[in-house]
Amino acid sequence: MLLDEIARPDDVRRQNRRLVLTVLRQHGLLSRTDIVAQTGLSPSTVSAITTALISEGIVTESRDADAAANRRGRPQVALTLNPDIATIATVELALNLVHAVLFDYKGQLIAEEFRRVSTLDATSDDLIGAICSMLDNLLESKTSGAGRLMHISMGVQGVTDAASTTMLWSPITPDSNIPFGEVLSERYDVAVGVANDCNMIAEALRWIEPDRYSDDFAAILLSHGIGMGLYLKGKPFLGVHSSAAEFGHMLHVPDGALCRCGRHGCIEAYASDYAIMRKTSGRNPKDQPAQDVDAAAYEAIANRARAEDGEERAAFRNAGQAIGSGLRSLFSLIDPVPVALVGSGAGVFDLIEEDLREVVYGTSGWGAAEDLKIRCYPDEHPLILQGCMMTSLLHLDTQIFAPRDAGDASLKRAV
Amino acid sequence: MLLDEIARPDDVRRQNRRLVLTVLRQHGLLSRTDIVAQTGLSPSTVSAITTALISEGIVTESRDADAAANRRGRPQVALTLNPDIATIATVELALNLVHAVLFDYKGQLIAEEFRRVSTLDATSDDLIGAICSMLDNLLESKTSGAGRLMHISMGVQGVTDAASTTMLWSPITPDSNIPFGEVLSERYDVAVGVANDCNMIAEALRWIEPDRYSDDFAAILLSHGIGMGLYLKGKPFLGVHSSAAEFGHMLHVPDGALCRCGRHGCIEAYASDYAIMRKTSGRNPKDQPAQDVDAAAYEAIANRARAEDGEERAAFRNAGQAIGSGLRSLFSLIDPVPVALVGSGAGVFDLIEEDLREVVYGTSGWGAAEDLKIRCYPDEHPLILQGCMMTSLLHLDTQIFAPRDAGDASLKRAV
DNA sequence: ACTATTTTTTTCGAGGCTCGAATTAAAGAG
């Protein structure tokens, strides 16, 4: 509820419905009494809300799993989200790879497809065509019992707009301003969200390790590019026009190494895989970097850096300094928060950690180096997938509540 | 209303009361019909809310100023905030200066006092003593007709905690962790907010130039230190633990010049007045900088920089680069926003502008230099004052609504 | 001077919502 917005009596019901759905999604299986305890709502209200949700098919009574049997009084009847009320789709768009998955409303995988696409020379129509054909396949294979498609969540490696409809720019494909949101929304008649993959990673981490990543934390993706997903006060932090906190393009060295974005001195120009490759191949830091980096070659360089103190090790140390410099500035703005390092760069954390910490905390003052909480997740793909899924499901949870009378069938195209 | 919080029917009334008070504060004088138009509430609701507000003394009918007389039907009766329902106090704490002011609920000045205090060698008790004695004086001088003191807003040059009760650290005084909020709250039995002066400046700018500074903008204070007040999506951006976006302590040069905060390479260590003085006096960048800079000496250096291309001009160019480097990184995180430059540094903008713009936009790529909207406000004090005042008044507007039945008298100590 | 017109504001009933208290439902315990 925004500060200068008008409130109506039924907004109250909407908010409380959302609350019930939220705890139901968090805990999976909950009796009405449990919901009362979790939410603080009165039993009467919970009763009213759950009967409505059940009659709309959003929630079902799951009497079978009566685990808590042998107790005295009337047994609780467990409620759960009805998996068959809706289907959602996720699409991950990465370098040379498209991954599309269908999930039910409880977040269980229905079907998936991987497809290799040469994204570097794919037009926007190629990409859209590939995505649509994959989604068509999946939707066709789906058994008829499942719910209808109600949301699509895309996680792309690139910059998206704040409205989450368009991919403004991406390193993995030449075209820019690709309106994935509009196209898919038109074709499948559902709401679509297009987000940066780092934001999806952050969303996933919240669900995987809620204790560590709750209200305030940062997920930094170190792979072909460098991005960041940031949560502040429990909400994703989005830019004003574009969607992402472009950590990789904070300034590290004025007029420094050439970045893929066309500017000079970005963190990414020192810490991404292409930056490492450029440096260790003895080329000029202002040379155009490679567009695609071979994972095996990168790993070989990392191993050489581990083996001996040569230019390879120096390159990784530079990367650590660049990331540390960015973190130091970031923490000046928002105070230190837990950091998750994700992607191939997380696999070489041993090579960058020391320099990174030294730059973040300098040699004196303001907090000790051990305050910096970092955890590494070398494989980003499962996180992106789960983040997309949760984004879609949460969208449904906070969208279905709206038309209390008309039931489930009404869905807005708006994202 | 937070996402996972329970909603009750009377929350609706609270929200709508707040809405009415907000438009009333924005427009000053409004009939009930005007309020209907401004808020979108129904006439019945506006009537209910306004009669309640009037009966509680928060709003009054101002029949005298019937400017819109000669019209056909029943004349509108203008409503306005009742200035006498409350008094608020502001305290600005700056280097060697304390400024305390009393305002009424409409924001009209009642009384004020300036006092010179040697803050650099004042203990926390000295500061608290000075502030309390000034407030006591002002409250005593106040005519008995005015309302009782209901909020105090402090704007301090220093870092405050996120709860706005404590000044964690400040360059202008040796003591740290001074609990101004608790002490004043205890002594005067009112809610107290302690905030960084930059946030107050930002708040003031929103009211002075709402067209330019609305949802997203940054106010950067360049004086003895460098701070920033940032608004994103219409809300002040606060850190997680401390209150401010510490723009001045973003990293400019790793292991660079010594900053007053004890670390090395902060933007402030290149762009603040003490940094300019240190540089132009030929001292080592890692020397401890001066604690207090004479305004006349600073101005003299600026004039020498304007006159000839020597080390003075170079110092200001370095400052421009440092600020530009910070802006470039900031804009990577949040997209470019309008910037207000405030304080003594804004008076020498001619000396730093060129380098600043060049660093922000590099020599190529991503947007042109003219996109960067900067306006200068050399005198920060009126802005800090107005910001404190508005902060207090808005606090009342969104606090008084709560106890709908008990009327005006109930006030919570919580900030 | 008096009625008609116009505009503002209030009043009143309908329809939501939450909540507490009482009631009904559905088990195990004795």
Add this chain to the structure above:
DNA sequence: CTCTTTAATTCGAGCCTCGAAAAAAATAGT
């Protein structure tokens, strides 16, 4: 087969907003 215990629903009171109708307070016209 009754008693006890716990879960869930029902019902009335008290909020809230809103639309329609009524009341209030002025000007315009004859």
